[in-house]
Amino acid sequence: MNVKARAELEGITPYALGQTIEEIKEQYGITTVRKLSDNENVYGTSSRVREAIMQATANLAFYPDGMTSGIVEKLSSHYKLDQKHFLVSNGSEEIIRLLTRAYIDRHDEAVMAEVTFPRYKTNVLIEGGKAVTVPMVDGRHDLQKMQQAITEKTKMVFVCNPNNPTGTIVGKQELLSFIDTVPSHILIIMDEAYFEYADSEKYLDTMPLLDQYPNIVILRTFSKIYGLASLRVGYGIMHEEIAKELHKVRDVFNVNQLAQAAAVAAIEDQAFVRDCSAKNSIERAFLSAKFKELEIDSYPSQTNFIYAFTNRPVIQALTENGVLVRQMHLPVYKEAFRITLGTREDHEFILQIVSQLFHERAV
Ligand SMILES: *Cc1c(COP(=O)(O)O)cnc(C)c1O
Numbered sequence: 351m352n353v354k355a356r357a358e359l360e361g362i363t364p365y366a367l368g369q370t371i372e373e374i375k376e377q378y379g380i381t382t383v384r385k386l387s388d389n390e391n392v393y394g395t396s397s398r399v400r401e402a403i404m405q406a407t408a409n410l411a412f413y414p415d416g417m418t419s420g421i422v423e424k425l426s427s428h429y430k431l432d433q434k435h436f437l438v439s440n441g442s443e444e445i446i447r448l449l450t451r452a453y454i455d456r457h458d459e460a461v462m463a464e465v466t467f468p469r470y471k472t473n474v475l476i477e478g479g480k481a482v483t484v485p486m487v488d489g490r491h492d493l494q495k496m497q498q499a500i501t502e503k504t505k506m507v508f509v510c511n512p513n514n515p516t517g518t519i520v521g522k523q524e525l526l527s528f529i530d531t532v533p534s535h536i537l538i539i540m541d542e543a544y545f546e547y548a549d550s551e552k553y554l555d556t557m558p559l560l561d562q563y564p565n566i567v568i569l570r571t572f573s574k575i576y577g578l579a580s581l582r583v584g585y586g587i588m589h590e591e592i593a594k595e596l597h598k599v600r601d602v603f604n605v606n607q608l609a610q611a612a613a614v615a616a617i618e619d620q621a622f623v624r625d626c627s628a629k630n631s632i633e634r635a636f637l638s639a640k641f642k643e644l645e646i647d648s649y650p651s652q653t654n655f656i657y658a659f660t661n662r663p664v665i666q667a668l669t670e671n672g673v674l675v676r677q678m679h680l681p682v683y684k685e686a687f688r689i690t691l692g693t694r695e696d697h698e699f700i701l702q703i704v705s706q707l708f709h710e711r712a713v
Pocket residue numbers: 389440441442443444467510513514541543570571572573574579582583584
C-alpha cells in the first residue's frame with residue numbers, strides 16, 4: 351500500500367471485541383448464552399423506552415435535533431443544573447474523543463491509571479499525545495502518584511470513578527484534595543459511567559464542584575444502568591466554555607432521533623434506575639461473597655461488575671457453559687476476569703458450574 355496513514359496510527363490496535371453470542375453458541379453447541387462480558391444492564395431497559403422509539407419512527411426521513419434539546423432539558427431538570435453545562439454525544443466515548451480532539455496537541459501528555467478504560471489512551475495517541483500511565487494500588491487509582499506524574503506538558507488527567515475494569519472507587523477526601531492540587535489549566539476528566547451503581551458513603555459526587563473547579567469534565571452514559579447501550583447516548587457535564595469548544599469538533603447530528611427519544615423516556619423513569627441499582631447491590635454482595643468461599647477473590651466493587659482473580663482455572667468452564675466474561679491479566683494469579691453482575695438465576699448457575707468444577711478436580 352503506497353498511501354500512508356498518519357504516523358500516530360502505527361502503534362494503535364483496534365479495540366478487541368469479544369466473540370458474538372452466535373459464534374459461542376455454534377462453537378460449544380449450546381442454546382443459552384449469558385453475556386456478562388460488557389457491563390450491559392441485565393434487567394434490560396425501562397418499559398417506557400420502546401413506546402417512545404415507536405413514536406419517533408414517524409420522523410425517520412428527517413435529520414435529528416442537532417442540539418439534542420429534549421435530552422438536555424431532561425438532564426437539566428433531573429440534576430437541577432443549567433442547560434449550558436450539558437453536551438450530549440454518541441455514547442460517552444464520543445466525549446472522550448472530542449476532548450482529545452479539542453485539547454491534545456502533539457506531545458501533550460495525559461495522565462491516567464494503568465488499568466482503566468482503554469479509550470483514553472487510544473484517543474490521546476491518535477492526536478499525537480502521550481499517555482502517561484500510573485500503576486494501581488489494589489485495583490484503585492493512586493491519586494498521589496498521578497498528581498506527581500503531572501508535568502509542564504500535561505493537558506488532562508483521567509479519573510475513572512468507579513473504575514472499569516477493576517470496579518473500585520477512590521476515597522472522597524483523597525479525590526477532593528487531588529482535584530484541589532491539579533493546576534487549573536489542566537482538564538480533570540471524571541468518567542462516571544457507573545455513577546448510578548455506586549452506593550458507598552465514600553463516593554464523591556463531583557457535580558457540586560463544577561463552580562469551584564471549572565476544569566472538571568464529568569462523563570456519564572445511558573449505556574449502563576439505563577440499558578440503552580445499543581443506541582449510543584452519553585453526555586458530559588462541564589463549564590460552558592469547554593462545551594463551546596467541543597461543539598466545534600463534534601459531528602452535527604451526533605445522536606440519532608430514536609436514541610434521543612429513548613433517552614428522554616429513560617430519564618423520566620427513575621424508578622427503573624433505582625430498582626436496577628438496588629438489585630445490583632444485592633447481587634454484588636452475593637456473588638463476591640460466594641466467590642470468596644470458592645477461593646475466587648475480587649476487588650471491592652461499586653459497579654455492575656466485579657474484577658475477580660484466582661489460582662483455579664474457571665474461565666474456560668464458564669465459557670463452555672455459555673457464560674461470557676472478559677479475561678484480564680493480573681500478575682501472580684493464574685486467572686483474572688471481569689464479570690458483569692447477572693440476575694440471581696445467572697449467579698446460581700455460575701456457582702454451580704464452579705463448585706462442580708472444583709469438586710471434580712478434588713476427587
Ligand atoms: C461503558 C463505559 C463508557 C462508555 O460507554 P458509551 O457506551 O460510549 O457511553 C465510558 N467509560 C467507561 C469507564 C465505561 O465502562
